[in-house]
Amino acid sequence: MTAVPAASSSSPTLADVTVVFVTYNSAAVILRAVASVPAACAVVIVDNASPRGTAWQKELTRPATVLDMGRNAGFGTACNAGARAAQTRFVMFLNPDATLEEEALPRLLAACATYGEPLILMPAMADESGRLMRKEGTIFEKVPRSARLKEAEIAGDYCTRFVHGGAFLVSRETFEDLGGFDEQIFLYHEDDDLSLRALARKVAITVVPGARVMHAQGGSSTPGMGQTFRINRFKQQSENYVRAKYGRSGSRFLRACKLAGGCVLALCMLNLHRFMVRAGKLRGLFDPVAAPHRK
Structure with missing residues (x-):
């Protein structure tokens, strides 16, 4: 537009x-x-x-x-x-x-x-x-x-x-x-x-x-496997919160199945980076969600 x-x-x-x-x-x-x-x-x-x-x-x-x-x-x-x-x-x-x-x-x-x-x-x-x-x-x-x-x-x-x-x-x-x-x-x-x-x-x-x-994407921090896991855990925590805030949480079970499948596929491909991305999100999916702030 x-x-x-x-x-x-x-x-x-x-x-x-x-x-x-x-x-x-x-x-x-x-x-x-x-x-x-x-x-x-x-x-x-x-x-x-x-x-x-x-x-x-x-x-x-x-x-x-x-x-x-x-x-x-x-x-x-x-x-x-x-x-x-x-x-x-x-x-x-x-x-x-x-x-x-x-x-x-x-x-x-x-x-x-x-x-x-x-x-x-x-x-x-x-x-x-x-x-x-x-x-x-x-x-x-x-x-x-x-x-x-x-x-x-x-x-x-x-x-x-x-x-x-x-x-x-x-x-x-x-x-x-x-x-x-x-x-x-x-x-x-x-x-x-x-x-x-x-x-x-x-x-x-x-x-x-x-x-x-x-x-310069990623230029403000040093990447690593542990950091990749933490970043994607944070991403999933934030996604959980935003979904809850707007009443769009959906099925956590279905999302968990998809992420778990991604972990298995990444291991089969010997792609450690992709595995840490999916594993971080899978871990974050089950973290507590803060009460949404509405303004």
Whole structure:
């Protein structure tokens, strides 16, 4: 669906934006990410008690506010803390392993002036090879890769139904009205939940292809088999929570059978990584589900 322009009372500038990063052992990538932010923007970095510390602060080449959460509070909770610390009209959430191309923020702001608020704006995200990273539906309406828009099919800005938590621009007012990220979600699917609330309140989610971000997937942490298991356990815990929150839990038995079958198949193929993915999700499937937070 194509975004429909609307009049705007004021045109935002770069000085109206605070870029918020959440770090956790992100020393290898955060300096490059911060360096990609235009000088006129404020920067807030929220650290989730990185075990390896934050000695990288001494190497920052521009002013930035660094907040220490004192514990690993989770992605959404840290983002909310960064948004509260911001003093500007807009907040741009950006992963520490992502970098803004030179015209990314000016083009997002131009789109905001064109379409008016409330809305959430996303840049086009590409990996190191230039391949676009696109997800066009929430956890409840997954769009297969074969059905997603191809780059050659995109002629301009367009509306979508999913906010990628790795890079998006929103006014602080809109973000606060939506309730921010749900802090019951420790990690993963917090953007699905935000998307569902935005859709319910008719807040347009608009992609601006002319604004680009390079995202090095997995660059903010060191992968390993144990970490793969934990990540996928967290993913499943978050999925359980979001499903419960929206009354879409479905059959846990059927999902367990599917994951168990995936474990067996992965072992037969001697694919340890795939086995740890399925095993982590299978373990997470039976973890307790927190009482949903509704706002």
